[in-house]
Amino acid sequence: MEISVNEGILDLNERAASENRKLFDRHGLLVINIMGSPGAGKTTVLEKTIDVLIDSVRLAVIEGDIYTSKDARRIEKHGVPVRQINTGGACHLDARMIRKALDEFDLENIDLLIIENVGNLVCPVEFNLGEDIKVAVLSITEGDDKPLKYPLLFKESAAVILNKIDLLDFTDVDMDSLRRDIRKINPVVDIFEVSARSGEGIDDWVRWIIKKVKEKTE
Amino acid sequence: MHELALMAGVFDIVKKYTAELPDKKVTRVTLVVGELTNAVPEALESSFQVYAKGTNVEGAELIVRRIPLTALCVECRWEGKVEEYTFICPKCSGLGLEIKTGRELYVESMEVE
Ligand SMILES: Nc1nc2c(ncn2[C@@H]2O[C@H](COP(=O)(O)OP(=O)(O)OP(=O)(O)O)[C@@H](O)[C@H]2O)c(=O)[nH]1
Ligand SMILES: [Mg+2]
Ligand SMILES: [Zn+2]
Numbered sequence: 001m002e003i004s005v006n007e008g009i010l011d012l013n014e015r016a017a018s019e020n021r022k023l024f025d026r027h028g029l030l031v032i033n034i035m036g037s038p039g040a041g042k043t044t045v046l047e048k049t050i051d052v053l054i055d056s057v058r059l060a061v062i063e064g065d066i067y068t069s070k071d072a073r074r075i076e077k078h079g080v081p082v083r084q085i086n087t088g089g090a091c092h093l094d095a096r097m098i099r100k101a102l103d104e105f106d107l108e109n110i111d112l113l114i115i116e117n118v119g120n121l122v123c124p125v126e127f128n129l130g131e132d133i134k135v136a137v138l139s140i141t142e143g144d145d146k147p148l149k150y151p152l153l154f155k156e157s158a159a160v161i162l163n164k165i166d167l168l169d170f171t172d173v174d175m176d177s178l179r180r181d182i183r184k185i186n187p188v189v190d191i192f193e194v195s196a197r198s199g200e201g202i203d204d205w206v207r208w209i210i211k212k213v214k215e216k217t218e
Numbered sequence: 219m220h221e222l223a224l225m226a227g228v229f230d231i232v233k234k235y236t237a238e239l240p241d242k243k244v245t246r247v248t249l250v251v252g253e254l255t256n257a258v259p260e261a262l263e264s265s266f267q268v269y270a271k272g273t274n275v276e277g278a279e280l281i282v283r284r285i286p287l288t289a290l291c292v293e294c295r296w297e298g299k300v301e302e303y304t305f306i307c308p309k310c311s312g313l314g315l316e317i318k319t320g321r322e323l324y325v326e327s328m329e330v331e
Contacts, residue, residue, distance in 0.1 A: 001242075003235055005325045009227040009249070091220050122256045123220035126323075151303040152256055184304045187313035 013127055016095035020102070020130025027107040030216040031115065032209070033129050035153055036137035037146075038119030041163040043071045044196035045137055045205075046116060050078040052206045057213055059112040060105050064093040066118060081105060092124040093117050112213050121146065125153040133212060139164040141171055144178040151185050159190040161205060166195040224257055224323070225265035231325045232275060239330060244275040246329035252322040253287040254303075287320030 008014065024031050034042050046061065053059055061082040063072040072084035083101045085093060093115065105113070115131065117124040125134065136157040138146055141164055147154045154160060160182055168175070179191060190208060194201030228249065236242060247266070251257050259282045266280045287300040293312035301308075305315045 001330050003328045003330060005231060005235060005327050007231050008324045009224050009231070010323055012227065012230065090223060092223070094223075123223075126220060126224075126256050148303060150256075152254055155254065155303070155305075184302070184306065187305055 010126065010128075013095050016099060017128040017130040020095055020098055021132075023102065023107070024113075024130060024132070027110070028217045029107055029110055029113055030133070030213045031113045031129070031131040032133045032135055032212075033115045033117060033124075033131040034135045034137060035117045035121075035124045035157075036119065037121045037139070037142055040119070040137045040139045040142065041196045042116050042119065042137045043074055045161060045163060045194065045202075046114060047074060047078055048196050048199055048202045049114075049206055049209070050075070050080055052202060053112070053209065054079060057112050057210065058110050059114060060110045062093075062098065062101050062113065062115040064097075064116055064118045064124075066090070071116060081110075087118060091118055091120045091122075092127045093129060094127045095129050098129045111217055112209070121150045121153060125156050132216065133158045135159045135161065137161045137163055140173045140175070140178070141167055144173045144175075144181070147178070147181040147185055154182055154185045154189070157186065157189060159192060159205075159208065160186075162191060162193045163196055165193050165200065166197050221257060221261035221265040222268065225262065225269050228266070228325055229269045229275070232328060235328060236274065236330065242274065242330040244278045244328055244330050246279045246281060247275070248281040248283060248326045248328070250283045250285060250322045250324050250326045252285045252320040254317070254320040255323050257323060259284070283326065285319050285322050288318045289315040290318050291315055 036042050059080055061075050063084050066087055069084040072082050075082045083104050085097050085101050134157045136153050140162055192201055192205040263280055270276045289300050290297045291307040291312050292314035294310040296307050296309040
């Protein structure tokens with residue numbers, strides 16, 4: 001006997017994500033989901049970002065990690081509320097994990113929530129969290145072929161941070177071709193070239209965030 | 219390797235549809251998977267085996283129907299296959315390509331006996 005089904009595999013997560021989204025909207029809270037390979041520099045970018053933002057925006061952070069709380073401890077030192085989510089093996093955060101972590105925050109008094117997803121170029125992008133904006137962090141040392149190899153993340157992201165540009169001279173990366181490939185996949189994406197080590201380019205990126213926060217809270 | 223997580227979703231759906239058919243065996247599950255998803259068919263197959271083991275789905279055939287990435291140009295109404303993930307209209311060079319197919323990720327049907 002043939003049974004017709006037609007049900008989305010991610011439907012459960014999608015429903016949880018849209019519940020999260022309603023909650024975020026109700027509190028006028030902008031939520032950014034940062035994704036990228038292990039070691040791309042997500043936490044370092046975030047640390048630099050917090051130091052610039054902390055005087056003008058009320059922000060909080062959720063750190064996703066498979067087992068450890070190392071990144072959350074790094075963020076804590078910068079003086080913002082942070083929650084650690086350990087996925088216990090899973091390669092991505094999902095909407096229900098976020099929902100649980102939200103109970104720890106005073107949402108009414110936060111304008112911006114930044115979520116650092118588990119380090120992985122493939123899986124996290126498939127699982128919506130209810131965020132307003134997805135951001136990809138790609139370090140140029142990973143090679144300029146990554147966008148076309150992992151197009152979905154670059155397609156879904158509103159901004160791409162090309163990190164570690166201080167190392168440009170030590171790589172064979174063709175920046176023009178890297179930018180071209182990203183824009184091919186996503187013509188409307190904003191690209192930021194930064195060094196989270198030196199702080200170069202962080203200001204432009206932070207201005208972009210502030211603009212997005214204003215758009216959401218106004 | 220999030221195919222295991224995806225397969226958990228597949229089996230939730232399969233269970234729901236076989237809950238009222240306890241003495242039935244599932245003999246085939248058909249998934250529809252778009253080109254612009256991060257689900258790898260081979261990994262889906264091995265995750266399927268893991269989940270099926272010891273259940274009424276063990277031994278069932280998994281069919282993965284792949285859907286190509288296609289888009290519609292909002293400016294000139296061109297519609298066709300997106301090559302190499304290039305979201306630039308091949309006809310008018312417009313940047314407003316809307317995805318039509320290629321993001322599917324669902325259980326289409328099952329066969330039980
Ligand atoms: N040279 C250089 N090194 C950087 C830069 N940004 C980060 N790093 C280094 O890269 C390594 C990884 O940085 P993290 O910020 O921990 O990377 P991540 O993406 O958070 O990694 P996971 O959370 O493990 O996925 C660290 O040793 C950083 O000091 C940069 O702009 N330039
Ligand atoms: Mg990190
Ligand atoms: Zn066109």
